[in-house]
Amino acid sequence: MxxxxxxxxxxxxxxxxxxxxxxxxxxxxxxxxxxxxxxxxxxxxxxxxxxxxxxxxxxxxxxxxxxxxxxxxxxxxxxxxxxxxxxxxxxxGRAGRLRIGFSASLALTVLPPLLGTFRARYPGVDLDLREMTTAPQLAALQERSIDVGLLREPPEDAEAGPLDFRTVLTEPFVAVLPADHPLAAQRSVEVAQLADSPFVLLPRPVGPRLYDRITGLCGAAGFAPRIAQHAVEWPTVCALVGAGLGVSLAPASIRRLRLREVAFRPVEPRTARTRVAAAWRREDRSPLVANLLAALDGSGAARSGSSRPGFRSSTL
The missing domain is CATH 1.10.10.10 (Winged helix-like DNA-binding domain superfamily/Winged helix DNA-binding domain)
Incomplete structure (x- = not known):
């Protein structure tokens, strides 16, 4: 019936x-x-x-x-x-689930103010946060397992791919040294002064452009870094440096870890900087993504080199 x-x-x-x-x-x-x-x-x-x-x-x-x-x-x-x-x-975009990938070091800079602003504006949105290095974030975006990535050094061919990128901030590099290292007594360190020390670095596959930026700084100073140990996350890199396994070059935000066994010193030349970007699928019209990008403006997270939401930065 x-x-x-x-x-x-x-x-x-x-x-x-x-x-x-x-x-x-x-x-x-x-x-x-x-x-x-x-x-x-x-x-x-x-x-x-x-x-x-x-x-x-x-x-x-x-x-x-x-x-x-x-x-x-x-x-x-x-x-x-x-x-x-x-x-x-x-x-x-006031409800739903937003999946965000982020590089570990951004938990020290971009992530807290961004999440605070977004949660205040959109308390009904469920946030799914996933700590990931750059290369896995790029893959996850294309596989649609995350919606937005916060990553370092997007790929050089970004404009030709299916993703959009927006610069969030740039920051200088610092030398990461054992606290008892002779260079730790200096106010700043020239990259060339690290030539004789072994290095602890992230593996290139997890962040190819950042790895190349660091090794490129060394090359410009006249040497190829002798890599003694790899570690996937920056806190682990710093812990291994503190244990005496070598030195490193890292984004300046790493200084906020405040490890007693580690000294952080500004690097000369100070014009060398690393870039942080938000990434999302170009064809994604989700209001959740648009609202997160807009929240970057109000969070105080964005710094030099930023562009307006929805526009790709030609400098990436």
């Missing part, structure tokens, strides 16, 4: 009349005249097959059929209202 369709305007009119128990008051509340209200109720009663109201001069009351229908009508109207609110929130 087919279920009869119950148009929502009829259910709405029925629920309002059940509240008011007065055709004039219900019509005024609905913003319609009494005859259209009576027609709506009559059509609904025809679908039910029984009267829903007892009509008498000066009095309107629900019939047993009306009493039975009223809770279901109210649930249907409430469910619709909830569904519409949820749909509007999702369409505005």
């Amino acid at each position: 087919d279920r009869p369709e119950l148009p929502l305007p009829q259910l709405h009119a029925f629920a309002v009349l059940a509240d008011e128990l007065h055709f004039g008051h219900a019509a005024a509340r609905l913003g319609i005249a009494q005859p259209p209200l009576s027609q709506q109720i009559a059509r609904l009663e025809a679908k039910v097959g029984h009267p829903l109201f007892v009509r008498a001069p000066g009095r309107v009351a629900l019939t047993p059929a009306g009493h039975e229908l009223l809770p279901a009508a109210r649930r249907a109207l409430a469910d619709l209202a909830d569904g519409l609110a949820a749909a509007r929130a999702a369409g505005d």
Whole structure:
């Protein structure tokens, strides 16, 4: 047996009349005249097959059929209202799930103010944060397992691929030294002074451009770094330096780790900088992504080299 369709305007009119128990008051509340209200109720009663109201001069009351229908009508109207609110929130980017990849060092700079701003603006959005180095983030974006990446040194051929990039900040490099290293007594360190020390670096596959930037600084200073140990994350690099396994060159934000066994010194030339970028799929029109990019402006996270959301930086 087919279920009869119950148009929502009829259910709405029925629920309002059940509240008011007065055709004039219900019509005024609905913003319609009494005859259209009576027609709506009559059509609904025809679908039910029984009267829903007892009509008498000066009095309107629900019939047993009306009493039975009223809770279901109210649930249907409430469910619709909830569904519409949820749909509007999702369409505005005020609800849903946003998956963000981030490089570990950005937890020391970009991530806290960005997340604070975004959570204040969009408390209904669920954030799924995934710590990942640059190369895995790029792969995850293309595989659609994350929505936005916060990474270092995007690839040189970024403009030709399926991803967009926006510069978030640039920062200088620092020398990472064992606290008892002779160079730790200096206020700053020239890259050439590290030539005789073994290096602890990230493996090139996890961040090819950053690796090449660091080894390029060494090459410009006249030497190829002798790599004694690799570590995937910067805190591990610093811990190994503190244990005496070598020295390193790292983004300046690493200084916030404040390890007692490690000294951080500015690097000369100070014009050498590393770039942090937000990355997302170019064809992604998700309001969640757009809202996160907009939150970068209000978070205080963006620094020199930033561009407006939705535009690729030609310097990447």
